[in-house]
Amino acid sequence: xxxxxxxxxxxxxxxxxxxxLRAVALAVLVHVGLIGALVGVSWQRPVDSVLEAEVWSELPxxxxxxxxxxxxxxxxxxxxxxxxxxxxxxVPEPPPPPPPPPPPPPSAPPPAPAPVxxxxxxxxPQPNPQLVIERKKREEAExxxxxxxxxxxxxxxxxAAAKKKAVxxAAxxxxxxxxxxxxxxxxxxxARQKKEQEQEAQKRKxxxxxxxxKKAAxxAAKKKAAxxAAKKKAAxxAAxxxxxxxxAAAKKKAxxxAAAKKKAAxxAAAKKEAAEAEARRAAQLQNIRGMAGASGGANASGSALQSxxxxxxxxxxxxxxxxxxxxxxxxxxxxxxxxxxxxxxxxGKVTGRRIVKSSGNAAWDEAVxxxxxxxxxxxxxxxxxxxxxxxxxxxxx
Numbered sequence: 001x002x003x004x005x006x007x008x009x010x011x012x013x014x015x016x017x018x019x020x021l022r023a024v025a026l027a028v029l030v031h032v033g034l035i036g037a038l039v040g041v042s043w044q045r046p047v048d049s050v051l052e053a054e055v056w057s058e059l060p061x062x063x064x065x066x067x068x069x070x071x072x073x074x075x076x077x078x079x080x081x082x083x084x085x086x087x088x089x090x091v092p093e094p095p096p097p098p099p100p101p102p103p104p105p106p107s108a109p110p111p112a113p114a115p116v117x118x119x120x121x122x123x124x125p126q127p128n129p130q131l132v133i134e135r136k137k138r139e140e141a142e143x144x145x146x147x148x149x150x151x152x153x154x155x156x157x158x159x160a161a162a163k164k165k166a167v168x169x170a171a172x173x174x175x176x177x178x179x180x181x182x183x184x185x186x187x188x189x190x191a192r193q194k195k196e197q198e199q200e201a202q203k204r205k206x207x208x209x210x211x212x213x214k215k216a217a218x219x220a221a222k223k224k225a226a227x228x229a230a231k232k233k234a235a236x237x238a239a240x241x242x243x244x245x246x247x248a249a250a251k252k253k254a255x256x257x258a259a260a261k262k263k264a265a266x267x268a269a270a271k272k273e274a275a276e277a278e279a280r281r282a283a284q285l286q287n288i289r290g291m292a293g294a295s296g297g298a299n300a301s302g303s304a305l306q307s308x309x310x311x312x313x314x315x316x317x318x319x320x321x322x323x324x325x326x327x328x329x330x331x332x333x334x335x336x337x338x339x340x341x342x343x344x345x346x347x348g349k350v351t352g353r354r355i356v357k358s359s360g361n362a363a364w365d366e367a368v369x370x371x372x373x374x375x376x377x378x379x380x381x382x383x384x385x386x387x388x389x390x391x392x393x394x395x396x397x
Contacts, residue, residue: 037149270341270354274388310389314381318342318391321379325371328364328395335396338365342372346385349377356390368393 336359343352353372355365380386 034149037145266352266354270343270352273343273352274341310381310386314379314386315389315391317379318389319393319397322368322371322375322391322393323397325374326367326393327370328367332361332364332395335394336360336364337392337394338368339390339392340368340372341388341390342378343388344378344385347377348380348385350375364395 337357338355338359339357341354341356342350345351350372353369355369358365378386
Protein backbone atom coordinates (compact mmCIF):
# COMPACT_ATOMS: atom_id res chain seq x y z
CA UNK A 1 0.00 0.00 0.00
CA UNK A 2 1.57 3.38 -0.96
CA UNK A 3 2.42 5.77 1.80
CA UNK A 4 -0.28 8.30 2.50
CA UNK A 5 0.59 11.99 2.18
CA UNK A 6 0.84 13.85 5.47
CA UNK A 7 -2.34 15.52 6.61
CA UNK A 8 -2.43 19.28 6.53
CA UNK A 9 -3.96 21.49 9.14
CA UNK A 10 -5.55 23.69 6.45
CA UNK A 11 -9.29 23.36 5.78
CA UNK A 12 -10.26 20.94 3.04
CA UNK A 13 -11.27 23.11 0.09
CA UNK A 14 -11.25 22.40 -3.66
CA UNK A 15 -8.44 24.10 -5.56
CA UNK A 16 -9.14 27.64 -6.73
CA UNK A 17 -9.30 28.24 -10.48
CA UNK A 18 -6.00 29.63 -11.69
CA UNK A 19 -7.41 32.46 -13.89
CA UNK A 20 -10.94 33.57 -13.00
CA LEU A 21 -10.74 36.70 -15.22
CA ARG A 22 -10.04 34.72 -18.40
CA ALA A 23 -12.94 32.37 -17.67
CA VAL A 24 -15.33 35.30 -17.17
CA ALA A 25 -14.17 36.92 -20.41
CA LEU A 26 -14.61 33.67 -22.30
CA ALA A 27 -18.12 33.22 -20.90
CA VAL A 28 -19.10 36.77 -21.91
CA LEU A 29 -17.75 36.20 -25.40
CA VAL A 30 -19.67 32.95 -25.79
CA HIS A 31 -22.90 34.62 -24.65
CA VAL A 32 -22.43 37.52 -27.09
CA GLY A 33 -21.87 35.08 -29.96
CA LEU A 34 -24.93 33.08 -28.96
CA ILE A 35 -27.10 36.20 -28.82
CA GLY A 36 -25.84 37.28 -32.28
CA ALA A 37 -26.62 33.86 -33.70
CA LEU A 38 -30.12 33.94 -32.26
CA VAL A 39 -30.75 37.41 -33.66
CA GLY A 40 -29.47 36.45 -37.12
CA VAL A 41 -31.77 33.47 -37.42
CA SER A 42 -34.84 34.09 -39.56
CA TRP A 43 -37.77 33.11 -37.39
CA GLN A 44 -40.38 33.90 -40.08
CA ARG A 45 -41.16 31.21 -42.53
CA PRO A 46 -41.66 32.34 -46.17
CA VAL A 47 -45.28 32.72 -47.12
CA ASP A 48 -46.35 29.86 -49.32
CA SER A 49 -48.68 30.58 -52.21
CA VAL A 50 -52.22 29.62 -51.34
CA LEU A 51 -54.61 28.54 -54.05
CA GLU A 52 -58.29 28.70 -53.44
CA ALA A 53 -60.83 26.75 -55.51
CA GLU A 54 -64.59 26.57 -55.35
CA VAL A 55 -66.31 23.31 -56.00
CA TRP A 56 -69.91 23.40 -57.01
CA SER A 57 -72.17 20.48 -56.38
CA GLU A 58 -75.53 19.75 -57.86
CA LEU A 59 -77.24 19.89 -54.52
CA PRO A 60 -76.83 22.82 -52.26
CA UNK A 61 -74.89 21.95 -49.03
CA UNK A 62 -73.92 23.96 -46.05
CA UNK A 63 -70.33 24.86 -45.78
CA UNK A 64 -68.35 23.27 -42.99
CA UNK A 65 -67.42 25.55 -40.12
CA UNK A 66 -64.09 27.22 -40.44
CA UNK A 67 -61.29 25.45 -38.64
CA UNK A 68 -59.97 27.32 -35.63
CA UNK A 69 -56.67 29.02 -36.24
CA UNK A 70 -53.69 26.91 -35.18
CA UNK A 71 -51.86 28.26 -32.17
CA UNK A 72 -48.56 29.90 -32.97
CA UNK A 73 -45.62 27.57 -32.59
CA UNK A 74 -43.36 28.85 -29.85
CA UNK A 75 -39.81 29.52 -30.98
CA UNK A 76 -37.42 26.78 -30.07
CA UNK A 77 -34.82 27.99 -27.63
CA UNK A 78 -31.32 27.37 -28.66
CA UNK A 79 -29.48 25.71 -25.74
CA UNK A 80 -26.88 28.03 -24.33
CA UNK A 81 -23.39 26.72 -23.90
CA UNK A 82 -22.77 26.02 -20.24
CA UNK A 83 -20.61 28.48 -18.43
CA UNK A 84 -17.23 27.21 -17.28
CA UNK A 85 -17.39 25.61 -13.91
CA UNK A 86 -15.88 27.78 -11.23
CA UNK A 87 -14.68 25.84 -8.27
CA UNK A 88 -15.61 25.27 -5.52
CA UNK A 89 -19.27 26.11 -6.27
CA UNK A 90 -20.72 23.91 -9.06
CA VAL A 91 -22.66 25.65 -11.80
CA PRO A 92 -26.38 25.04 -11.22
CA GLU A 93 -28.31 23.45 -14.04
CA PRO A 94 -30.50 25.86 -16.00
CA PRO A 95 -34.18 25.55 -15.20
CA PRO A 96 -36.26 23.68 -17.81
CA PRO A 97 -38.16 25.87 -20.28
CA PRO A 98 -41.77 26.56 -19.34
CA PRO A 99 -44.31 24.29 -21.06
CA PRO A 100 -46.16 25.83 -24.01
CA PRO A 101 -49.58 27.29 -23.21
CA PRO A 102 -52.47 24.94 -23.90
CA PRO A 103 -54.42 25.62 -27.09
CA PRO A 104 -57.58 27.65 -26.62
CA PRO A 105 -60.79 25.61 -26.55
CA PRO A 106 -62.67 25.46 -29.87
CA SER A 107 -65.27 28.15 -30.16
CA ALA A 108 -68.88 27.31 -30.80
CA PRO A 109 -69.54 26.74 -34.50
CA PRO A 110 -70.93 29.88 -36.08
CA PRO A 111 -74.27 29.69 -37.81
CA ALA A 112 -74.13 28.33 -41.27
CA PRO A 113 -73.76 31.18 -43.74
CA ALA A 114 -75.93 31.46 -46.68
CA PRO A 115 -74.56 29.70 -49.71
CA VAL A 116 -72.53 31.97 -51.85
CA UNK A 117 -71.53 31.41 -55.31
CA UNK A 118 -68.16 29.80 -55.75
CA UNK A 119 -65.46 32.26 -56.64
CA UNK A 120 -63.56 31.99 -59.78
CA UNK A 121 -60.54 29.72 -59.33
CA UNK A 122 -57.28 31.60 -59.50
CA UNK A 123 -54.09 29.99 -60.49
CA UNK A 124 -51.30 30.60 -58.01
CA PRO A 125 -48.08 31.92 -59.40
CA GLN A 126 -45.24 29.47 -59.55
CA PRO A 127 -42.43 30.23 -57.04
CA ASN A 128 -39.02 31.20 -58.31
CA PRO A 129 -36.81 28.10 -58.33
CA GLN A 130 -33.71 30.13 -57.55
CA LEU A 131 -35.33 31.57 -54.43
CA VAL A 132 -36.43 28.12 -53.38
CA ILE A 133 -32.88 26.80 -53.76
CA GLU A 134 -31.40 29.72 -51.85
CA ARG A 135 -33.99 29.33 -49.13
CA LYS A 136 -33.18 25.63 -48.82
CA LYS A 137 -29.46 26.41 -48.70
CA ARG A 138 -30.03 28.95 -45.96
CA GLU A 139 -32.17 26.49 -44.04
CA GLU A 140 -29.54 23.76 -44.44
CA ALA A 141 -26.76 26.11 -43.35
CA GLU A 142 -28.82 27.24 -40.38
CA UNK A 143 -29.58 23.65 -39.49
CA UNK A 144 -25.89 22.72 -39.65
CA UNK A 145 -24.96 25.76 -37.63
CA UNK A 146 -27.56 24.86 -35.02
CA UNK A 147 -26.28 21.28 -34.95
CA UNK A 148 -22.73 22.53 -34.54
CA UNK A 149 -23.82 24.86 -31.74
CA UNK A 150 -25.73 22.04 -30.08
CA UNK A 151 -22.78 19.67 -30.50
CA UNK A 152 -20.41 22.30 -29.13
CA UNK A 153 -22.73 22.99 -26.20
CA UNK A 154 -23.13 19.25 -25.60
CA UNK A 155 -19.37 18.78 -25.76
CA UNK A 156 -18.79 21.65 -23.36
CA UNK A 157 -21.45 20.27 -21.04
CA UNK A 158 -19.85 16.83 -21.20
CA UNK A 159 -16.42 18.33 -20.57
CA ALA A 160 -17.77 20.37 -17.66
CA ALA A 161 -19.54 17.30 -16.27
CA ALA A 162 -16.40 15.21 -16.73
CA LYS A 163 -14.32 17.92 -15.08
CA LYS A 164 -16.83 18.21 -12.26
CA LYS A 165 -16.92 14.43 -11.89
CA ALA A 166 -13.12 14.31 -11.89
CA VAL A 167 -12.97 17.06 -9.27
CA UNK A 168 -15.63 15.31 -7.19
CA UNK A 169 -13.87 11.96 -7.63
CA ALA A 170 -10.56 13.53 -6.61
CA ALA A 171 -12.22 15.18 -3.62
CA UNK A 172 -13.96 11.91 -2.73
CA UNK A 173 -10.73 9.97 -3.13
CA UNK A 174 -8.83 12.54 -1.10
CA UNK A 175 -11.52 12.51 1.58
CA UNK A 176 -11.53 8.70 1.56
CA UNK A 177 -7.74 8.65 1.85
CA UNK A 178 -7.88 11.19 4.65
CA UNK A 179 -10.61 9.17 6.39
CA UNK A 180 -8.60 5.98 5.97
CA UNK A 181 -5.49 7.74 7.22
CA UNK A 182 -7.42 9.16 10.18
CA UNK A 183 -8.92 5.74 10.93
CA UNK A 184 -5.50 4.14 10.64
CA UNK A 185 -3.96 6.78 12.89
CA UNK A 186 -6.83 6.37 15.38
CA UNK A 187 -6.37 2.59 15.32
CA UNK A 188 -2.61 2.98 15.79
CA UNK A 189 -3.18 5.48 18.62
CA UNK A 190 -5.70 3.14 20.26
CA ALA A 191 -3.33 0.18 19.89
CA ARG A 192 -0.42 2.21 21.23
CA GLN A 193 -2.53 3.51 24.12
CA LYS A 194 -3.75 -0.01 24.89
CA LYS A 195 -0.20 -1.31 24.78
CA GLU A 196 0.98 1.52 27.05
CA GLN A 197 -1.87 0.80 29.47
CA GLU A 198 -1.02 -2.91 29.47
CA GLN A 199 2.66 -2.12 30.03
CA GLU A 200 1.78 0.31 32.81
CA ALA A 201 -0.54 -2.25 34.43
CA GLN A 202 2.16 -4.92 34.13
CA LYS A 203 4.74 -2.56 35.63
CA ARG A 204 2.34 -1.61 38.43
CA LYS A 205 1.71 -5.31 39.11
CA UNK A 206 5.44 -6.05 39.14
CA UNK A 207 6.06 -3.09 41.45
CA UNK A 208 3.33 -4.29 43.79
CA UNK A 209 4.72 -7.83 43.78
CA UNK A 210 8.25 -6.52 44.37
CA UNK A 211 6.99 -4.30 47.19
CA UNK A 212 5.09 -7.23 48.72
CA UNK A 213 8.15 -9.46 48.45
CA LYS A 214 10.35 -6.74 49.93
CA LYS A 215 7.89 -6.19 52.76
CA ALA A 216 7.65 -9.94 53.41
CA ALA A 217 11.45 -10.21 53.37
CA UNK A 218 11.76 -7.26 55.75
CA UNK A 219 9.14 -8.74 58.07
CA ALA A 220 10.87 -12.14 57.92
CA ALA A 221 14.22 -10.47 58.62
CA LYS A 222 12.70 -8.51 61.50
CA LYS A 223 11.07 -11.66 62.87
CA LYS A 224 14.30 -13.62 62.52
CA ALA A 225 16.28 -10.80 64.13
CA ALA A 226 13.73 -10.60 66.95
CA UNK A 227 13.90 -14.37 67.44
CA UNK A 228 17.68 -14.30 67.40
CA ALA A 229 17.69 -11.35 69.79
CA ALA A 230 15.23 -13.16 72.05
CA LYS A 231 17.34 -16.33 71.89
CA LYS A 232 20.49 -14.33 72.53
CA LYS A 233 18.85 -12.47 75.39
CA ALA A 234 17.50 -15.71 76.84
CA ALA A 235 20.94 -17.30 76.48
CA UNK A 236 22.58 -14.28 78.07
CA UNK A 237 20.01 -14.26 80.85
CA ALA A 238 20.46 -18.01 81.34
CA ALA A 239 24.24 -17.61 81.31
CA UNK A 240 23.99 -14.65 83.67
CA UNK A 241 21.61 -16.55 85.92
CA UNK A 242 23.84 -19.59 85.83
CA UNK A 243 26.86 -17.43 86.53
CA UNK A 244 25.06 -15.69 89.36
CA UNK A 245 23.92 -19.03 90.72
CA UNK A 246 27.43 -20.39 90.41
CA UNK A 247 28.85 -17.26 91.99
CA ALA A 248 26.21 -17.39 94.72
CA ALA A 249 26.89 -21.08 95.26
CA ALA A 250 30.62 -20.47 95.26
CA LYS A 251 30.18 -17.49 97.55
CA LYS A 252 27.90 -19.47 99.81
CA LYS A 253 30.30 -22.36 99.78
CA ALA A 254 33.18 -20.02 100.46
CA UNK A 255 31.22 -18.34 103.20
CA UNK A 256 30.28 -21.69 104.63
CA UNK A 257 33.86 -22.86 104.40
CA ALA A 258 35.07 -19.56 105.87
CA ALA A 259 32.43 -19.77 108.59
CA ALA A 260 33.37 -23.37 109.27
CA LYS A 261 37.04 -22.47 109.33
CA LYS A 262 36.30 -19.43 111.47
CA LYS A 263 34.11 -21.49 113.74
CA ALA A 264 36.71 -24.19 113.97
CA ALA A 265 39.36 -21.59 114.63
CA UNK A 266 37.16 -19.91 117.21
CA UNK A 267 36.37 -23.23 118.82
CA ALA A 268 40.03 -24.13 118.83
CA ALA A 269 40.95 -20.73 120.21
CA ALA A 270 38.20 -20.97 122.81
CA LYS A 271 39.29 -24.44 123.79
CA LYS A 272 42.84 -23.28 123.94
CA GLU A 273 41.86 -20.18 125.92
CA ALA A 274 39.65 -22.23 128.23
CA ALA A 275 42.42 -24.66 128.76
CA GLU A 276 44.83 -21.85 129.40
CA ALA A 277 42.32 -20.14 131.74
CA GLU A 278 41.73 -23.41 133.51
CA ALA A 279 45.43 -23.90 133.80
CA ARG A 280 45.90 -20.38 135.11
CA ARG A 281 43.01 -20.84 137.50
CA ALA A 282 44.42 -24.11 138.70
CA ALA A 283 47.81 -22.53 139.08
CA GLN A 284 46.30 -19.62 140.97
CA LEU A 285 44.41 -21.99 143.24
CA GLN A 286 47.50 -23.96 143.78
CA ASN A 287 49.40 -20.86 144.66
CA ILE A 288 46.67 -19.73 147.04
CA ARG A 289 46.63 -23.09 148.74
CA GLY A 290 50.27 -22.92 149.10
CA MET A 291 50.22 -19.49 150.73
CA ALA A 292 47.29 -19.85 153.12
CA GLY A 293 44.72 -22.28 154.32
CA ALA A 294 41.25 -22.52 152.80
CA SER A 295 38.51 -20.19 154.15
CA GLY A 296 35.62 -20.79 151.74
CA GLY A 297 31.97 -21.08 152.54
CA ALA A 298 30.45 -23.93 154.36
CA ASN A 299 28.82 -25.37 151.20
CA ALA A 300 31.71 -24.50 148.84
CA SER A 301 33.02 -27.41 146.85
CA GLY A 302 35.85 -25.59 145.12
CA SER A 303 39.36 -24.98 146.23
CA ALA A 304 39.14 -21.12 146.27
CA LEU A 305 38.87 -19.06 149.42
CA GLN A 306 35.39 -17.87 148.31
CA SER A 307 33.05 -18.24 145.29
CA UNK A 308 34.17 -15.93 142.45
CA UNK A 309 31.19 -16.49 140.01
CA UNK A 310 28.78 -13.75 138.88
CA UNK A 311 25.82 -12.77 140.95
CA UNK A 312 22.35 -14.14 140.30
CA UNK A 313 21.05 -10.90 138.70
CA UNK A 314 23.99 -10.33 136.36
CA UNK A 315 22.83 -12.93 133.81
CA UNK A 316 19.47 -11.16 133.42
CA UNK A 317 21.28 -7.82 132.86
CA UNK A 318 23.44 -9.36 130.14
CA UNK A 319 20.46 -10.96 128.35
CA UNK A 320 18.59 -7.61 128.58
CA UNK A 321 21.57 -5.87 126.87
CA UNK A 322 21.99 -8.51 124.12
CA UNK A 323 18.29 -9.29 123.47
CA UNK A 324 17.46 -6.07 121.43
CA UNK A 325 20.30 -6.83 118.98
CA UNK A 326 19.02 -10.32 118.08
CA UNK A 327 17.58 -10.21 114.53
CA UNK A 328 15.75 -13.43 113.63
CA UNK A 329 12.45 -12.94 111.72
CA UNK A 330 11.78 -16.63 111.04
CA UNK A 331 9.47 -18.47 113.39
CA UNK A 332 11.03 -21.24 115.50
CA UNK A 333 9.20 -24.35 116.53
CA UNK A 334 9.54 -24.81 120.31
CA UNK A 335 11.83 -22.81 122.55
CA UNK A 336 15.36 -24.15 122.02
CA UNK A 337 18.19 -22.74 124.13
CA UNK A 338 21.64 -21.80 122.94
CA UNK A 339 24.47 -21.77 125.56
CA UNK A 340 27.24 -19.29 124.73
CA UNK A 341 30.52 -18.83 126.57
CA UNK A 342 31.50 -15.14 126.65
CA UNK A 343 34.94 -13.79 127.57
CA UNK A 344 35.39 -10.16 128.65
CA UNK A 345 38.11 -7.80 129.75
CA UNK A 346 38.10 -5.71 132.91
CA UNK A 347 35.82 -3.07 131.30
CA GLY A 348 33.21 -5.60 130.18
CA LYS A 349 34.21 -5.50 126.50
CA VAL A 350 33.64 -8.80 124.74
CA THR A 351 36.90 -10.39 123.65
CA GLY A 352 35.53 -13.75 122.58
CA ARG A 353 32.40 -15.89 122.32
CA ARG A 354 31.58 -19.45 121.32
CA ILE A 355 28.68 -21.88 121.31
CA VAL A 356 29.10 -24.30 124.14
CA LYS A 357 25.81 -26.10 123.47
CA SER A 358 23.86 -25.61 120.23
CA SER A 359 20.11 -25.06 120.23
CA GLY A 360 19.73 -27.36 117.23
CA ASN A 361 18.93 -24.36 114.97
CA ALA A 362 22.10 -23.00 113.37
CA ALA A 363 20.33 -19.81 112.32
CA TRP A 364 19.34 -19.05 115.91
CA ASP A 365 22.87 -19.78 117.10
CA GLU A 366 24.32 -17.38 114.47
CA ALA A 367 21.74 -14.69 115.38
CA VAL A 368 22.81 -14.90 119.08
CA UNK A 369 26.52 -14.63 118.19
CA UNK A 370 25.87 -11.64 115.88
CA UNK A 371 23.86 -9.93 118.68
CA UNK A 372 26.77 -10.40 121.17
CA UNK A 373 29.22 -9.00 118.57
CA UNK A 374 26.92 -6.05 117.98
CA UNK A 375 26.55 -5.39 121.75
CA UNK A 376 30.38 -5.35 122.07
CA UNK A 377 30.35 -4.40 125.80
CA UNK A 378 28.42 -6.20 128.56
CA UNK A 379 27.39 -4.69 131.91
CA UNK A 380 29.66 -5.20 134.94
CA UNK A 381 28.58 -7.34 137.89
CA UNK A 382 28.21 -4.88 140.77
CA UNK A 383 31.20 -2.87 139.55
CA UNK A 384 33.50 -5.78 138.98
CA UNK A 385 34.30 -7.56 135.76
CA UNK A 386 33.48 -11.15 134.95
CA UNK A 387 36.31 -12.72 132.94
CA UNK A 388 34.22 -15.56 131.56
CA UNK A 389 30.64 -16.71 131.82
CA UNK A 390 28.22 -19.11 130.10
CA UNK A 391 24.98 -17.37 129.01
CA UNK A 392 21.75 -19.10 127.96
CA UNK A 393 19.49 -17.54 125.22
CA UNK A 394 15.98 -18.76 124.29
CA UNK A 395 13.66 -17.30 121.57
CA UNK A 396 10.60 -17.12 123.79
CA UNK A 397 12.22 -15.72 126.99
